Amino acid sequence: MMICYNCNTRLEPGTLSEEHIFPQAIGGRLTSLTLLCKKCNEHYGATIDANLAKSFEFFVAMLMLDRERSEKIPVIKNLVTDSGEKYSLRDGRFPESVEPPVTVAEGGKSYHISARNEKEFETIIRQFKDRFPEIDLEDVRSKAVRSKSYMDKALHGSLTLGGEQGLRAVAKIALNFYLHSGGDRTAVGEILPVIKGEISNEQHAHLYYIIDSLELSGKEVFHFVQVNGDPTTGLLYAYVVLFSSIGYMVTLSENYRSEKFEKSFAYDVVTLTKLEKKVITNYEGRLSYVSMVNDANMARELNSKIINSIQSHLNRIMAVAEHLQYTKGVQDYAQAAITKVLQNLNGKDVSVKDFSQQVMDIFMKDAAPFFEHFLKKRKYIQRNDATEEIPSNLD
Numbered sequence: 001m002m003i004c005y006n007c008n009t010r011l012e013p014g015t016l017s018e019e020h021i022f023p024q025a026i027g028g029r030l031t032s033l034t035l036l037c038k039k040c041n042e043h044y045g046a047t048i049d050a051n052l053a054k055s056f057e058f059f060v061a062m063l064m065l066d067r068e069r070s071e072k073i074p075v076i077k078n079l080v081t082d083s084g085e086k087y088s089l090r091d092g093r094f095p096e097s098v099e100p101p102v103t104v105a106e107g108g109k110s111y112h113i114s115a116r117n118e119k120e121f122e123t124i125i126r127q128f129k130d131r132f133p134e135i136d137l138e139d140v141r142s143k144a145v146r147s148k149s150y151m152d153k154a155l156h157g158s159l160t161l162g163g164e165q166g167l168r169a170v171a172k173i174a175l176n177f178y179l180h181s182g183g184d185r186t187a188v189g190e191i192l193p194v195i196k197g198e199i200s201n202e203q204h205a206h207l208y209y210i211i212d213s214l215e216l217s218g219k220e221v222f223h224f225v226q227v228n229g230d231p232t233t234g235l236l237y238a239y240v241v242l243f244s245s246i247g248y249m250v251t252l253s254e255n256y257r258s259e260k261f262e263k264s265f266a267y268d269v270v271t272l273t274k275l276e277k278k279v280i281t282n283y284e285g286r287l288s289y290v291s292m293v294n295d296a297n298m299a300r301e302l303n304s305k306i307i308n309s310i311q312s313h314l315n316r317i318m319a320v321a322e323h324l325q326y327t328k329g330v331q332d333y334a335q336a337a338i339t340k341v342l343q344n345l346n347g348k349d350v351s352v353k354d355f356s357q358q359v360m361d362i363f364m365k366d367a368a369p370f371f372e373h374f375l376k377k378r379k380y381i382q383r384n385d386a387t388e389e390i391p392s393n394l395d
């Protein structure tokens with residue numbers, strides 16, 4: 001009979017639950033029914049997992065991750081341009097100004113509406129109709145200028161990656177994976193109080209850099225976990241990497257007495273495929289980490305290594321995201337062109353050749369500004385050796 005590792009409740013119909021090894025909100029798909037009871041699963045889901053997911057919303061949005069739920073891609077808020085204009089980012093691709101869309105012209109005699117879509121436009125002009133009944137709505141509708149434009153300014157936001165709750169969630173990922181791969185249940189005693197928040201996590205779970213032996217090929221974006229246990233050193237630890245960008249070390253135990261253990265798991269969150277990955281680490285555990293951060297020089301060296309690692313891997317992810325968004329944009333325009341041609345035909349017969357020609361004509365016309373925008377953006381990236389829309393402040 002399995003029990004919940006957090007509260008020892010017997011796991012049976014009614015109490016058992018599907019625990020995601022990596023939280024579902026960041027694209028995790030691997031699950032287990034033998035780890036946590038329903039109550040503990042829900043508790044952690046609403047607290048530490050939700051906190052971790054919040055930190056990674058930006059990745060989820062930019063990569064347009066499908067999270068196996070009806071939930072929409074998170075809207076990224078609090079983004080600003082260099083000149084201080086505020087924006088939100090919808091579906092990871094569409095920047096929306098947060099300023100009110102109605103401005104009063106000088107002298108207060110006329111109003112300028114720049115609605116972000118037809119629905120918003122309708123809502124606003126109906127409000128005007130209530131205040132000024134003499135307005136001719138049809139006239140306003142027919143005179144409105146509809147246009148599509150592309151953002152040509154960089155947006156800046158901030159990321160929080162090493163917060164207290166987030167680190168506890170990472171410790172839970174490590175423990176989940178260790179137990180899920182047949183780890184020794186008696187070895188959970190040291191990390192559990194950290195996950196529960198009963199003792200400080202900073203020595204047990206902390207940020208780390210991306211180790212060279214973790215190979216990143218092509219456009220892979222994956223979550224990774226590897227647990228190593230060695231009874232001769234007494235050390236059981238996990239190396240966790242999220243979005244192939246942010247690394248963490250978790251010391252699960254410093255009194256490990258079971259057999260030698262080494263297991264790893266990698267999962268591409270975009271292509272939804274399992275990958276074969278393994279790293280060689282020479283991590284010496286919590287105590288060596290503590291002595292390292294107590295030495296000012298070593299701490300500085302480790303910190304700059306972590307920050308450099310995050311920056312270069314964020315650049316890589318942004319390049320992957322840009323490619324995904326480009327592909328998605330092309331698909332959207334192609335789909336829209338087909339729909340338009342079918343509507344124009346209205347059931348009439350047409351040869352395949354004519355149909356394709358009509359689709360192509362509409363596609364080239366409608367998608368031209370989109371292509372122009374991407375070509376510009378690509379030049380910008382090459383010139384600056386850094387990508388647009390990259391969060392530059394790492395808290």
Ligand SMILES: [Zn+2]
Pocket residue numbers: 004005006007008009036037038039040041
């Ligand atoms: Zn429980």
